[in-house]
Amino acid sequence: MKIFLTILVALAFSRAVAADAKDIKLLNVSYDPTRELYQDYNAAFAKYWNGKTGDNVVVAQSHGGSGKQAQSVISGLEADVVTLALAYDIDAISQQAQLLPANWQKRLPDNSTPYTSTIVFLVRKGNPKHIKDWDDVVKPGIVVVTPNPKTSGGARWNYLAAWAYALDKYGHDDAKARDFVTRLYKNVPVLDSGARGATTTFVERGIGDVLLAWENEAYLAIKQFGADKFDIVTPSLSILAEPPVAVVDKVAKKHGTTEVAQAYVEYLYSDEGQDIAGRNFYRPRNEKAAAKYASQFSPVKLVTVDSVFGGWQKAQKTHFADGGIFDQIFQP
Amino acid sequence: MKLNQLILASLAGWQFVLPVSAADDAATNALGTAPAEIPAYTAANGATANPAETAELEALKKEIQELGQKVQALEQQRALDQQAATNVAIEQTQDIDQKVRVLARQRELDNEAAAAAAKNQPLVKLDSNGFTLASADTNFAISLHGLIQLDSRTFFDDHNLVNNGFLLRRARPIISGTVFHDFDFNFTPDFGGSTVQIVDAYVNYRYRPELQLEAGKFKSPVGLEQLQSDANLFFNERSLATDLVPNRDLGVELHGDLFGGVASYAAGIFDGVSDYNGTTVNVDSDNNKAFTGRVFLQPLKTSDLNALKGFGFGVGGSYEADRNGATGLTPGYTTDGQQKFFTYAAGVIANGRHWRVSPQGYYYYGPFGVLGEYVIADQEVSRTTAPLGSADLRNTAWEVSAGWVLTGEDATYNGVTPRHPFDPRKGQWGAWQVVGRYEELKVDDKTFAAALPFAVSTASASAAHAWSVGLNWYLNKNIRLNTSFAHTAFSGYTGAIPAVPAQAENVLFTRIQLAF
Numbered sequence: 001m002k003i004f005l006t007i008l009v010a011l012a013f014s015r016a017v018a019a020d021a022k023d024i025k026l027l028n029v030s031y032d033p034t035r036e037l038y039q040d041y042n043a044a045f046a047k048y049w050n051g052k053t054g055d056n057v058v059v060a061q062s063h064g065g066s067g068k069q070a071q072s073v074i075s076g077l078e079a080d081v082v083t084l085a086l087a088y089d090i091d092a093i094s095q096q097a098q099l100l101p102a103n104w105q106k107r108l109p110d111n112s113t114p115y116t117s118t119i120v121f122l123v124r125k126g127n128p129k130h131i132k133d134w135d136d137v138v139k140p141g142i143v144v145v146t147p148n149p150k151t152s153g154g155a156r157w158n159y160l161a162a163w164a165y166a167l168d169k170y171g172h173d174d175a176k177a178r179d180f181v182t183r184l185y186k187n188v189p190v191l192d193s194g195a196r197g198a199t200t201t202f203v204e205r206g207i208g209d210v211l212l213a214w215e216n217e218a219y220l221a222i223k224q225f226g227a228d229k230f231d232i233v234t235p236s237l238s239i240l241a242e243p244p245v246a247v248v249d250k251v252a253k254k255h256g257t258t259e260v261a262q263a264y265v266e267y268l269y270s271d272e273g274q275d276i277a278g279r280n281f282y283r284p285r286n287e288k289a290a291a292k293y294a295s296q297f298s299p300v301k302l303v304t305v306d307s308v309f310g311g312w313q314k315a316q317k318t319h320f321a322d323g324g325i326f327d328q329i330f331q332p
Numbered sequence: 333m334k335l336n337q338l339i340l341a342s343l344a345g346w347q348f349v350l351p352v353s354a355a356d357d358a359a360t361n362a363l364g365t366a367p368a369e370i371p372a373y374t375a376a377n378g379a380t381a382n383p384a385e386t387a388e389l390e391a392l393k394k395e396i397q398e399l400g401q402k403v404q405a406l407e408q409q410r411a412l413d414q415q416a417a418t419n420v421a422i423e424q425t426q427d428i429d430q431k432v433r434v435l436a437r438q439r440e441l442d443n444e445a446a447a448a449a450a451k452n453q454p455l456v457k458l459d460s461n462g463f464t465l466a467s468a469d470t471n472f473a474i475s476l477h478g479l480i481q482l483d484s485r486t487f488f489d490d491h492n493l494v495n496n497g498f499l500l501r502r503a504r505p506i507i508s509g510t511v512f513h514d515f516d517f518n519f520t521p522d523f524g525g526s527t528v529q530i531v532d533a534y535v536n537y538r539y540r541p542e543l544q545l546e547a548g549k550f551k552s553p554v555g556l557e558q559l560q561s562d563a564n565l566f567f568n569e570r571s572l573a574t575d576l577v578p579n580r581d582l583g584v585e586l587h588g589d590l591f592g593g594v595a596s597y598a599a600g601i602f603d604g605v606s607d608y609n610g611t612t613v614n615v616d617s618d619n620n621k622a623f624t625g626r627v628f629l630q631p632l633k634t635s636d637l638n639a640l641k642g643f644g645f646g647v648g649g650s651y652e653a654d655r656n657g658a659t660g661l662t663p664g665y666t667t668d669g670q671q672k673f674f675t676y677a678a679g680v681i682a683n684g685r686h687w688r689v690s691p692q693g694y695y696y697y698g699p700f701g702v703l704g705e706y707v708i709a710d711q712e713v714s715r716t717t718a719p720l721g722s723a724d725l726r727n728t729a730w731e732v733s734a735g736w737v738l739t740g741e742d743a744t745y746n747g748v749t750p751r752h753p754f755d756p757r758k759g760q761w762g763a764w765q766v767v768g769r770y771e772e773l774k775v776d777d778k779t780f781a782a783a784l785p786f787a788v789s790t791a792s793a794s795a796a797h798a799w800s801v802g803l804n805w806y807l808n809k810n811i812r813l814n815t816s817f818a819h820t821a822f823s824g825y826t827g828a829i830p831a832v833p834a835q836a837e838n839v840l841f842t843r844i845q846l847a848f
Contacts, residue, residue: 143430164543191432193442207433 022055024260029079031066031153033217037280038083045267045274049260050133057260058287065194066153073097073248080252080261083245084155085195086305087111088312090246100249113242114268115282118235118302119154119161121233122202122211122218129209133235134165137210138183145208146188147198149320154195155242156320158212159195161239163319164308180328191332203230214241216281236296239305338746460809462506462848470717474509479563480846481524485669488838491830493670500524501843514538518550529579530705542588552578552605553585553598553626554648556692556705557731563847566669567802567816571731574771575665576709577690578605578650581622594633596646600623603798604652604686605708607662607727622652622686642744644695647689656685661713665773668800668818669839671832673825674775674792676713677785681723684712694745699765701743705733713786721784731771735804738764753808763806767816772797778826792835794824802841814843 030038033285042059049057062069062077066085073079074097084090087105094100105112123131129142137144145153159181166180167173192198195214202211203221210233213221217233245265252258267273274286278293309315319325386765400785417447455466466473481501487494502524510516520532534548551559557570557579585600604622635641660682664675692705707729714722737743741751741763750763778785817840825833 189430190438192442193445197441201437205433205437207430207437 002187004161009254024055024259025255026057026059026080026261027070027078027266028059028081028083028264029062029073029077030083031069031085032063032136032147033154033199033214033220034083034195034243035061035063035196036220037216037277037282040276040280041268044266044272048267048272049263055260057264058284059264063194063196064231064291065147065151065155065197067156068127068151068193073099075161078255079248080255080257081245081247081264083243083265084205085241085243086156086312087242087244088316089153090244091312093248099186099251100246102127105244107247108245108265110285111242112244112246113285114245114265114273115243115277116286117215117241117243118238118300119158119212119235119241120215120218120238120298121235122213122221122298123209123231123233125229125231127231131210131233132288134162134180134184134237135169137162137212138180138187140167140183140187142187143189143208144184144187144210144212145198145202146212147195148191148193149326151193152195152198154198154217155191155216156315157214157239158324159319160213160305160309160315161235161237164239164303165235165237167308168303178325178329185326185330188330215283219281219296219316232298234300237303240302240319242299242304268270272297338458339487378805390532412435419613451730460848466510470510471513472509472511474507475730477506477508478846478848479504481568482844483568484840484842486840487669488840489835490837491835493830493832494669497664501568506532540588542590543586544588545584545586547584548599549580549582550585551818552581552583552602552624552650553587553600554578554624554650554688554690555650555707556646556690556703557733558696560703560745561747563812563845566733566746566767567769567800567818568737568814568841568843569668569670569818570666571589571714571729571733571769571771572665572796572798573690573707573729573731573771575608575662575773576707576727576729577608577648577688578602578622578624579608581605582616583621583624583625585624594630595702596628597626599623602650604655605666606655606660606682620652620654620656622650622655624648624650628692637668638696642694642697642701643690645693645746646783649689650687653684654684655682655711656684657681660686661695661711665775665796667796667820667832667837667839668798668841669820670839672786673796673820673833674794676779677715677787677791678713679717680713680786682711682716684724686711696743696745699737699740699743700734701736701745702732702734703745704730706730715784717784719784723778723781723784723786725776725779725786727773727779729771731768731769733769735765735767738766741806748804748806749809750806762808766807767802767804769799769800770798771800775824788827789824790827792825793822796820796833798837810846810848812843812845812847814841814845816841 028038038061042061045059046057048051049055050321062079063300066089070089070092073082073093082090083094083181090104094102094104097330121131121137125131129136131137131142136142146158149159162181166177190201192201198211199213199217199221202208203225221322222230222232245268247258247261247265249258252261264293268277269285271286271288274289278284278289281296283297284290284293305312305315317324344537360514378843425646433680447467453467454468455464455470457464462475462477464473464475469829471705480503483500483501484498486496504520504524504806505524506518506520508518514537516538518532518534519596522529522531523743530549534546534550536544536546536702554560555574557574558577560578581602581604583600583602587596587598589596592638602622603616626646628644630644632640632643658681661676664672666672686708688709690705690707694701694703710724710726712722712724721816735743739751743765748763748765750758752762754760754762772795776793779785780794782791798818798820800816800818802814805813808811818837818839822833822836825831827834829835
């Protein structure tokens with residue numbers, strides 16, 4: 001009788017829990033090349049959250065150039081979380097729309113960047129144009145594919161990586177670095193709005209001799225299109241790209257999704273989240289995952305935005321704002 | 333030349349031939365290898381060439397060898413040049429291929445950008461419904477509509493009481509729109525008649541179709557014919573029944589459509605206006621408020637019974653606990669020809685409760701439409717001059733209007749849309765409709781009580797009844813021509829002739845209407 005009653009209570013309780021199970025929707029507004037990462041991650045997080053709370057989470061994704069995505073959120077796209085290419089774009093959401101506090105980056109470890117990446121070169125198989133480093137990219141006659149820094153976060157990383165290399169080469173001479181980057185953009189025939197578009201241009205449309213790409217994007221291209229079609233060339237110097245993540249407080253509060261959204265970004269730091277990042281060719285922060293995936297990345301000397309350019313605010317103002325250096329050197 | 337010299341020359345010549353042939357052979361057989369040695373000619377008798385000839389032959393051999401090498405080099409160079417030219421052509425082709433790919437990709441990106449931009453482009457629409465400008469997401473919109481009615485009235489047997497002529501009955505630019513998706517607004521001034529007035533000025537919040545909140549100046553929800561759009565009336569002027577209902581009023585109203593429009597309701601608090609008044613009123617004339625409401629049902633609107641879908645009925649009403657003042661009373665009741673046939677006597681004021689109730693209904697099926705309503709308007713009044721006193725006066729009115737679209741289009745509460753807009757070049761003549769109406773208005777008998785009169789029979793009639801017939805021509809959705817004849821007879825008037833209520837009113841109406 002006792003056992004029967006216990007079973008009955010358990011069944012009733014489980015039915016109560018099931019009856020209370022909620023369907024929750026989140027919108028993750030992300031930058032261009034993270035489709036595959038978040039496809040894997042969202043499935044894992046949904047399973048985790050369902051196991052923990054019994055609730056069903058469905059995460060909708062929006063992808064595009066990081067700058068464009070930030071503007072969309074500022075203009076009213078109701079993102080519960082943003083996972084963009086650079087901190088400046090999330091700062092813009094905070095400053096222009098006041099949707100999250102100014103100190104958002106301090107709320108998660110490693111300045112809210114659960115994974116990092118860098119910039120490498122994707123070239124045609126056999127590297128017919130013998131591109132080994134940034135010097136080769138700026139040679140006359142080399143066709144370079146890179147997206148538009150006015151809209152794409154990846155493009156801004158590309159630009160700054162080239163500039164950082166030139167500074168290193170020419171003893172921190174800004175004039176020579178500017179000339180170097182000017183020569184690079186003279187070799188760019190078309191500007192996509194985002195990194196994924198640039199990959200499409202290079203890989204599917206067959207344009208260009210070299211694609212300046214996120215490291216993860218380059219490896220993904222080889223995985224998807226075949227190692228017999230492309231090679232990856234790691235330059236001697238590149239930039240540490242730190243794409244951050246954040247909960248958009250006001251939107252999450254309006255949707256009643258604050259708790260889930262917070263768990264969503266935090267789970268990126270979990271062992272499973274870090275493993276998914278590594279599997280998708282991002283460089284995990286977690287030591288265990290970083291060690292596991294270390295062999296898939298080539299060693300490269302990395303510099304940071306802070307150390308070379310004084311931070312994103314300064315870099316954005318100097319190079320990418322309207323009338324900045326990019327506008328001066330690139331004439332379509 | 334002597335014979336032996338000739339023979340020697342021939343033999344010497346033969347010495348040339350053999351080495352040249354051998355050199356040719358060498359050049360043909362192995363490019364770059366030295367031609368084979370040609371033995372010195374030895375004649376059959378054992379004689380050989382002399383040293384001078386040998387030297388000459390050697391020189392010739394050497395020259396031939398050099399020529400062979402040159403030919404070889406030239407052919408090698410030609411091959412290299414051809415290869416180089418091919419490489420250049422390949423490079424140029426690849427270059428052109430890249431340029432074509434770049435152009436195609438740029439075009440692709442431009443198209444994507446244009447498609448993305450198009451999603452944010454405002455919508456601009458100009459058609460028979462007017463001009464509309466809206467944001468891409470339609471959350472913001474502004475529309476310009478208009479109503480212009482140019483009438484003529486010709487009175488017969490009126491003893492020149494009334495001028496015949498044309499008048500600009502209505503000239504209304506109608507500005508309406510939406511902000512932030514759920515908030516509609518309307519501002520309508522009227523430049524017709526002799527004064528400029530604000531007819532409508534309101535904001536409506538659409539939480540859901542079933543639940544909306546309207547505030548401002550707009551039609552009070554009582555009379556069925558009054559609520560019908562000015563552009564869609566059967567006749568030029570509304571009936572005597574509409575004399576008893578409020579026109580526009582200022583207030584707040586909750587309203588909505590339920591069950592897909594099967595039922596609609598409205599309930600509001602307004603300043604309160606006297607009978608058929610309100611268009612020119614923009615402030616409250618007293619300290620009291622009127623509660624106004626209406627329920628209207630179209631029970632078979634969503635059924636499969638087509639013949640009964642257009643059947644609707646309801647009731648509207650208003651209640652004001654304490655309406656008072658001279659301005660609280662109606663300025664008077666008018667005929668179809670807009671001539672006043674009843675006014676309250678001087679010194680009579682509204683003084684107390686004022687209520688109305690109006691059962692109403694319509695039926696539309698195919699080209700046939702009929703509309704009717706009955707109105708009771710009850711007002712407590714008082715005299716401020718001797719003899720002092722008060723009374724509760726109850727005036728009533730009713731009307732039935734009907735129309736038949738001769739060309740077969742559907743008649744609706746919202747007008748007639750011609751199936752074939754007027755275009756004589758195509759043999760299209762628009763839509764034609766015949767209409768008829770009967771109407772009555774009766775003032776409470778107590779109004780004219782000899783002991784305590786609130787109106788005088790020498791100035792006002794106590795009742796009016798009228799019939800009208802007409803023909804409407806809908807050229808298209810925007811242009812309409814009307815003509816009708818109305819006959820109104822009066823009762824209870826005992827005053828001097830000529831006067832409006834002293835004889836029947838016979839008036840011929842025409843109208844040219846532009847509505848968009």
